Amino acid sequence: MNRMVQRINLPGLACMAALVLLWEIFSRTVGARLDTIPSVSAILIALYQLVSDGALLSQLGHTVLVSVAGWLIASAVGLTAGLVIGLWRPVWTYSMASIDVLRSIPSISLISIALLLFGFSSKMEMVIVVYVSQWPVLLATASAVGATPRSYLDSARVLRLSQRATVMKVRIPAALPSILVGVRLALTLSIALAVVAEMVGNPAGLGFGIVYAQQAIQPAQAFAYLLVIGLIGWALNAALMAAVERFLNVHTVTP
Amino acid sequence: MSVAERAAGGGSGPEMQSSDDGIAFRCRSLAVDLGIADYKRRIIENLDIEVPRRQFVCILGESGVGKTTLLRVFGGLVPAAPGSRLELNGQAISGPPQGAVFVFQNYAGSLLPWRTARKNVELGLEETLPKAERQRRAMVALEQVGLADRANDYPRQMSGGMQQRVQIARALALEPRLLLMDEPFGALDAMTRENLQIELRRIHQASGATIMFITHDVDEAVLLADRLIVLRGKPAAVGLDIVSPLPKERDQITTKELPAFLELRHTIYEMLRGHGTRA
Numbered sequence: 001m002n003r004m005v006q007r008i009n010l011p012g013l014a015c016m017a018a019l020v021l022l023w024e025i026f027s028r029t030v031g032a033r034l035d036t037i038p039s040v041s042a043i044l045i046a047l048y049q050l051v052s053d054g055a056l057l058s059q060l061g062h063t064v065l066v067s068v069a070g071w072l073i074a075s076a077v078g079l080t081a082g083l084v085i086g087l088w089r090p091v092w093t094y095s096m097a098s099i100d101v102l103r104s105i106p107s108i109s110l111i112s113i114a115l116l117l118f119g120f121s122s123k124m125e126m127v128i129v130v131y132v133s134q135w136p137v138l139l140a141t142a143s144a145v146g147a148t149p150r151s152y153l154d155s156a157r158v159l160r161l162s163q164r165a166t167v168m169k170v171r172i173p174a175a176l177p178s179i180l181v182g183v184r185l186a187l188t189l190s191i192a193l194a195v196v197a198e199m200v201g202n203p204a205g206l207g208f209g210i211v212y213a214q215q216a217i218q219p220a221q222a223f224a225y226l227l228v229i230g231l232i233g234w235a236l237n238a239a240l241m242a243a244v245e246r247f248l249n250v251h252t253v254t255p
Numbered sequence: 256m257s258v259a260e261r262a263a264g265g266g267s268g269p270e271m272q273s274s275d276d277g278i279a280f281r282c283r284s285l286a287v288d289l290g291i292a293d294y295k296r297r298i299i300e301n302l303d304i305e306v307p308r309r310q311f312v313c314i315l316g317e318s319g320v321g322k323t324t325l326l327r328v329f330g331g332l333v334p335a336a337p338g339s340r341l342e343l344n345g346q347a348i349s350g351p352p353q354g355a356v357f358v359f360q361n362y363a364g365s366l367l368p369w370r371t372a373r374k375n376v377e378l379g380l381e382e383t384l385p386k387a388e389r390q391r392r393a394m395v396a397l398e399q400v401g402l403a404d405r406a407n408d409y410p411r412q413m414s415g416g417m418q419q420r421v422q423i424a425r426a427l428a429l430e431p432r433l434l435l436m437d438e439p440f441g442a443l444d445a446m447t448r449e450n451l452q453i454e455l456r457r458i459h460q461a462s463g464a465t466i467m468f469i470t471h472d473v474d475e476a477v478l479l480a481d482r483l484i485v486l487r488g489k490p491a492a493v494g495l496d497i498v499s500p501l502p503k504e505r506d507q508i509t510t511k512e513l514p515a516f517l518e519l520r521h522t523i524y525e526m527l528r529g530h531g532t533r534a
Contacts (some may be wrong), residue, residue, distance in 0.1 A: 078302070093471070095259070149364060151359065151361055151364030151365050152364070152365070152367065154332060154357070154359065154365065155359070155365040155366075155367075155378075157331075157332060157351050158330060158351050158355075158356055158357035158424070159356070159378055159379030160351055160353070160379065161378070161382065162382060165381070165382055169367075169381070170367065173367070173369050174367075176369075225296065
């Protein structure tokens with residue numbers, strides 16, 4: 001707990017508070033004529049109303065559930081496929097060209113295809129989240145596991161490690177820092193894609209909430225949703241980093 | 256038969272082998288090519304070396320002559336050209352031979368950073384020994400290199416000299432009959448190097464392993480070796496093969512003052528400069 005307190009970046013927080021204050025002052029003075037830019041206090045009041053009528057909590061639950069579940073599935077899929085591709089050279093040779101093409105398709109453009117296939121549903125949202133966020137995990141895993149430093153492999157050979165032990169004890173641990181980078185990217189992507197899929201397809205969650213507020217011309221509400229989306233992104237990422245730190249050896253995680 | 260012999264030999268001990276001639280390592284008409292297909296270049300040609308058990312052999316040569324390649328061939332990391340014969344304890348070598356362990360110059364790249372010193376030392380034992388036994392052996396090996404109190408530290412928490420000692424302990428834990436050392440002290444500072452040289456002599460006397468040690472440092476070679484081999488030429492062959500007249504007990508100060516030390520050093524330098532006659 002003490003360490004947590006020490007880690008709080010006070011100057012950073014102060015700067016943030018100052019910006020919020022500036023915004024409040026701006027919206028009450030110069031910006032008062034622009035009713036599309038709500039004041040901070042109006043946003044907080046809108047947020048309070050959204051929370052108290054219960055709409056926001058269930059939307060939040062939906063988005064968090066889809067992005068976390070999607071991220072977990074994507075990580076498992078990406079890790080498995082990445083290991084297969086990275087460890088077997090022939091698989092790499094045959095698959096990499098297709099992978100390079102598939103992953104360069106802008107993810108947003110796939111939503112229309114997913115809508116055609118799965119309709120305006122949570123299934124569509126989930127498919128989009130998983131499909132898009134597995135790429136960074138797959139690519140990070142495949143390239144890192146396929147590029148174990150020569151010196152580690154030489155050590156494994158002179159110590160007469162079996163193939164299996166070389167993979168489990170040398171190649172995968174050596175790749176772990178890169179894999180974690182991929183997993184972290186996947187989390188950011190899965191939140192973003194869940195929100196986008198909700199905005200244009202699946203009528204649920206925070207993404208739908210923000211679009212609804214916009215169409216109802218409720219800028220304070222739209223900003224309140226934005227604030228919530230920002231906060232869950234931050235919180236999920238922080239939780240992941242805390243879990244990594246808690247369950248994995250720091251010497252493993254930092255190369 | 257000691258535990259060491261059982262573990263390293265993987266079979267009958269040397270005293271039980273009827274064909275035992277006291278030779279730990281032998282290569283005959285060894286040739287090595289590097290590169291592939293049309294771009295093959297012969298690095299080493301027609302090399303004959305016989306190393307008796309427990310001998311400390313230093314192999315010297317100008318940079319680029321093929322010392323490291325030769326050692327990697329001995330370690331089974333690089334294949335020899337067809338027609339070459341390589342034997343360890345009477346058995347032909349293909350792939351890293353049982354009972355031989357390699358110590359690399361690049362200690363930072365060969366220790367696994369996510370394992371503690373002890374776990375690094377245990378790495379080569381995990382598939383063959385139960386947990387308690389391999390922990391005991393790892394601790395014995397760490398003690399031999401003076402790092403028992405740093406067993407739970409990670410490599411990055413150690414100095415370069417300590418990391419190299421961990422790598423040596425990792426090799427010793429396998430109780431090798433043949434230690435192949437590729438300029439193991441080359442990247443260390445002078446003072447650490449000097450301490451480790453004497454430590455290695457002591458470890459050699461205690462463990463009874465045969466050592467093949469590559470270096471380009473003439474003083475280091477003369478101080479350490481029971482026997483010195485100088486590689487020369489393109490492709491490389493043995494230019495000089497000389498048994499050290501120095502006493503077994505070596506010391507950084509007194510050994511280096513012996514006339515025999517200076518004489519040997521002189522001979523080697525002449526050979527390296529190309530004034531010597533080719534053996």
